[in-house]
Amino acid sequence: MKKNSYFIICFYVCLNGFSQNVGIGTITPNINAILDIYSENQGFLPTRSVLVQTILPNPLSQHSPAMITYNTFESQTYTPVSVHDGLYYNDGAQWNMAGPNAIMFGDIKHSLATTDHNGWYLLDGRSIALLPTTAQSNAISIGLSGNLINMDDSFIKTKTPTDNMGNITGSNQIVLTQAHLPNVNFSGITALAGNHHHEYSDQYSPIQSLGLATNVLALLPIINVNVGRPENLTATLFSSTSSGDHSHTVNVNSGGLDVPIEATPKHIVTNVFIYLGE
Incomplete structure (x- = not known):
């Protein structure tokens, strides 16, 4: 002591x-x-x-x-x-x-918090002019201007040499076009069937006429008289002329509707904040 x-x-x-x-x-x-x-x-x-x-x-x-x-x-x-x-x-x-990790202006974090706190500001697209003066200055110092980034329904991606920092790009949907298909050839030709013909049936109701001529009135035209109109005749089967050994091209529609594919994977929903100081 x-x-x-x-x-x-x-x-x-x-x-x-x-x-x-x-x-x-x-x-x-x-x-x-x-x-x-x-x-x-x-x-x-x-x-x-x-x-x-x-x-x-x-x-x-x-x-x-x-x-x-x-x-x-x-x-x-x-x-x-x-x-x-x-x-x-x-x-x-x-x-x-004060710790354990140092925090720098521009740091990003995911959080279940819903409002600004301790220098962290929700990336909700609001005007930077609405932030406190210190946060406005820090936002400008890291390259932000006009508005904060709006991170609604977005994921964070690392930068490529051609990306602009802070830009929101991409989509949660994918639309497949022909260019996305594999570069292979598909044929639509049927198998050969040899020298053959094609049959078809035809049903008709003819009107039969009888032509009458007269020596009395030589100048009169031939008189045509309808003598019968069958109401129901049996279909007759006919054959086309043979076309030699040949094939046929078949076109079939896919039945597609061009509906985009939803590409959002399984995920957890959070808010995204940026640190701009207090």
Whole structure:
């Protein structure tokens, strides 16, 4: 106990006794640091606290800019103000997670969240002018202008040399054309049937006429008289003239309706956010 008290007193005296900087574990502290802690086999262990929500100062009495602590509490549900296990810093208005992964402007993430949160903005096609001033500047700095990208019903794809960053292209439907078929030849010719003819039946109802001529009235034309009109005659079978050994070409319609193929694979539905800072 005396040893710890002695260390605290010495540390306090050192901080107040030097106008420049203080070194712990080194006699040559960095001239740009008010406190330089050096060790080759130990690390700096910050305070461990239980945060409640990012917007609440707890366990502090109020938000304090630059305050750092390691949060040990994990929220049971995900909301824009949830906290998770990790290092947090306070910006004077809320707690912000400092790790474990660094976040850069323009980073993209999928999330089940539905609204903007902690510097992440929903890619819903809105005008950049509607964003906070800082987010507007950061959006322009990474090449965005006019509107945010609208990621509705879209997948993320990596860039090719000819792609423009941030463009939405492609379709969730595929339309097959003849050019998409294999490059092979298909014939539609029937098998040979030798020297043959074709038969067909015909049924008709003829009108038979009787022509009468007279010597009395030589100038009169021949008189045609209908003498019979059969009501029902049996069909007669006829044969065409033989055409030699030949084949026939057959055309068959596919019956297709040119309906596009739905190409969207099985997937999970999320929202896509971009980090533009706060």
